[in-house]
Amino acid sequence: MDIIIRKARIWGRDGLFDIGIEHGKIIEISEKIAGSADKEINADGRLVTPSFIDPHLHLDKVYTYHMAPNPDGTLYGAIYSLWQVKKKYTIEDIKKRASRVIRSALVYGTTHIRTHVDVDTIGGLTPLKALLEIKKEFKDVVDIQVVAFPQEGILRDPGSEELMWKAMELGADVVGGMPHSEWTDDDMKRHVDIIFEIAKEYGKPIDAHVDETDDPYSRSIEYFALKTFREGLSGKVTADHVCALSAYNDYHAAKVIDLLKQANVNIITNPETNIVIEGRLDTYPKRRGLTRVKELWKAGVNVSFGQDCVQDAFYPYGKADRLLTAWALALMVQMTTPEEIEAVMNMATYNAAKIFGIENNYGVDVGKNADLVIIDTDNVLDAIRLQPARLWVIRNGDIVAQSKYTHDLYL
Ligand SMILES: [Zn+2]
Structure with missing residues (x-):
């Protein structure tokens, strides 16, 4: 075998197991795998989960905050502020900024990213x-799905429909x-019709920002x-943000x-950005802005x-750590029971x-892709x-990142 992880506490199973990867x-999960592998990892009772997936990240905009801060904190404050930066975008500049975030995401155990890029x-x-x-x-290290995203609208930005079709062609x-x-x-309905027409023509999924506003109408x-x-x-089909539902x-x-359930539409919430961007026109009590x-x-x-x-005009923070965003989400939507x-x-x-x-x-099961993360804890709540440190991040059976956090405490 290429790798054997010893004494893994696999999320969702009781007891400790060895995981064999080839x-x-x-290729094998059992209490004790006989023989040895090219690389042996002793998890020593630590939590093993499938590696993380970030389904919503704007990699073209990352690290532009200092070039274009948001004057009023609102969604449109950010969109308009970014115009000056977007005009000057170069392929090299975008690649440099996006790479920094992808590397951080990997360190924190994310091996799959769906990124929206402005068209x-x-x-x-x-x-x-x-x-x-x-x-x-x-x-070889991260699976990236690229979403062609008409950030400026389709009908309110004449010319962008043609660019959307070209984006799919590219x-x-x-x-x-x-x-x-x-x-x-x-125009909203026409916008929806256009993106469905494009998706059907190219046989691709749809993932749209929908009702990212506090407006109940x-x-x-x-x-x-x-x-x-x-x-x-x-x-x-996936709908992102959907703040107005709240x-x-x-x-x-x-x-x-009920309609979303029957139509089987996926929903993606973006807790860190939504709590910062939404509710800006409220006095008190201020809404949280999440769906x-x-x-x-x-x-x-x-x-x-x-x-x-x-770090863009929408949100000056963020570090591409799924566990940090999980913590933020749990707080904001009051998810606290086991x-x-x-x-x-x-x-x-x-x-x-x-x-x-x-x-x-x-998933962590025989026959699945060896996309795993070994977390320096033994339970999901503490994760x-x-x-904690993502001690080993494994993608397609290769170790792609290793971390260890150490402290000295003088008592
Ligand atoms: Zn977004």
Whole structure:
């Protein structure tokens, strides 16, 4: 075998197990694997989980905060502020910034990233081309899916529809969208129709920013979900943010959640950015801005969460650590029972795998891809609470990162 991990505490199983890895796959899990491997790792009772998946990250914008801070903290404050930076984007500059975040993500155990890149008449196709190059360059260590994202709208940015089609021709993996950003409901519907038309033409999934606002009358999610259902694309469509769902009255929200469940639309919340961007026009009490995560999860909707931003006009913080974002999410949506804590961990892993379309190959089981992380703790609660070192990160059966945090305490 290539690697044997000894005495692993596999998330979801009782007891300690050895994990045998060969040719990038998990080929054996048992209490004691006989013989030896090229590389032996002693997990010594530590937690082993599948490696993490970040399904929502804007890699073209990372580390632009100092070039274009947000004057008022709102979503549109950030969008407008970035125009000056986008105009000057170069492929090399984007690649340099994106690589820094990918390296951090790897250190923290993330081996799969879905990235939204702006496709509009300001930056053109430069971000997309940069991320398609990055995807190739990092393919042995990180799986990257590139979403063509019309950040400036489609109808309110004439010319961007043509760029969206070109983006798919160049090799984008997913069709993005932002219907609520159009000026009228008619345009919102046309926006949704266009992205579905593109997705159907190229046979690609859809992953759109939907109703990222506190406005209770922002209701593009209904048309978006119904379209998913009627076009037979259930399971292949994802709605991000969906903040307005928290602003609807409870009766209307219940109806929308039912529709999302029936249409099998995935939901991605972005807790760190949403709590900072939303609620800016509120006085007190201020809304948290996140969608109804707990209610969606309880209704059986597939929910995951993303980092969204690292040091850009939307969010000056962020470090691409799934466990830190998991902790933030758990606080913000009050997920504190043992069952809820497990659910948060599922959102960083298995639920995201469904969105990524890799659920059949994902998990710590025989026959699955050897994409694993050994965390310096023995339980999920402490993994989220303390965000301990990811001692070993394994991708396709290769060790791609190792960390150890040490302290000296003088008592
Ligand atoms: Zn986003």
